Amino acid sequence: xxxxPDFVIQIKGESHQDINLCYQCKKCTSxxxxxxxxxxxxxQIIHAIxxxxxxxxxNSKTIWLCASCETCxxxxxxxxxxxxxxxxxxxxxxxxxxxxxxxxxxxxxxLVLTNIRFLGRMYELGLIGALKLCTGNFMQDVNLGITxxxxxxxxxxxxxxxxxxxxxxxxxxxxxxxx
Ligand code: SF4
Ligand code: SF4
Numbered sequence: 001x002x003x004x005p006d007f008v009i010q011i012k013g014e015s016h017q018d019i020n021l022c023y024q025c026k027k028c029t030s031x032x033x034x035x036x037x038x039x040x041x042x043x044q045i046i047h048a049i050x051x052x053x054x055x056x057x058x059n060s061k062t063i064w065l066c067a068s069c070e071t072c073x074x075x076x077x078x079x080x081x082x083x084x085x086x087x088x089x090x091x092x093x094x095x096x097x098x099x100x101x102x103x104x105x106x107x108x109x110x111l112v113l114t115n116i117r118f119l120g121r122m123y124e125l126g127l128i129g130a131l132k133l134c135t136g137n138f139m140q141d142v143n144l145g146i147t148x149x150x151x152x153x154x155x156x157x158x159x160x161x162x163x164x165x166x167x168x169x170x171x172x173x174x175x176x177x178x179x
Contacts, residue, residue: 004054011049015088021078022046028072028082038062039101042072042082049085063089064102107134117172120164125154 012019022043029041039061040048048057057063066086073081093100100106111130115123128145132138148154 001053001056003052005052007052007054007057008050010092011085011088014092015081015084017080017082017085018078019046019049019080019085022050022080023078025077027075027077028080031071031075033069033071034065034067038065042066042086045089046080046082046085049089057089058093058096058098059101061101062086063093064100064105104131104135104137107131116168118165118169119158119160120166120168121159123155123158123160125149125156126158128154 008019011017024043024047026041026043028046029035029043032038032042035041040056042062045057045060045062063086066083068083068086070083073083076082090106094106108131111127111134112122115127115130132140145154
């Protein structure tokens, strides 16, 4: 496998995290609630970055499966913010047009942002419908959805105010200018 010695410098520069401080204690991995679904554990991803294994990291499922729960960040004795590292890896993979290993995740992100941009807040039922249309996973978690709906956790219509929508739109416009 090809090594990219500058990869760690790039990730450090963009995430502002000193990855080289990692001493592989694996506290991040032992606390990660979804490590069992990942192809490489959070600690292995950090190690792979240090080794320059760019293709392995950017083609991993891990960077897309990370739920940004920040458990690893809280547990790391070296105060490495692994969420920022995962986010930078995802951005880099997108910039390099690397096909995401979990295709539903970037679709989900886009739909969430569109939802907030136009409504100013989340409209869960609309998001679920759009996600199912975009991914084709029509039957996945249907029973869970019905249970949530019955318990009033999913509203039929969005709760939406013009003021909230306008504020969100302004935030998005400002972010676009910063970019
Ligand atoms: S918890 Fe921090 S120091 Fe320990 S393995 Fe994870 S990133 Fe490295
Ligand atoms: S932020 Fe990501 S890697 Fe860290 S514990 Fe949560 S899911 Fe695991």
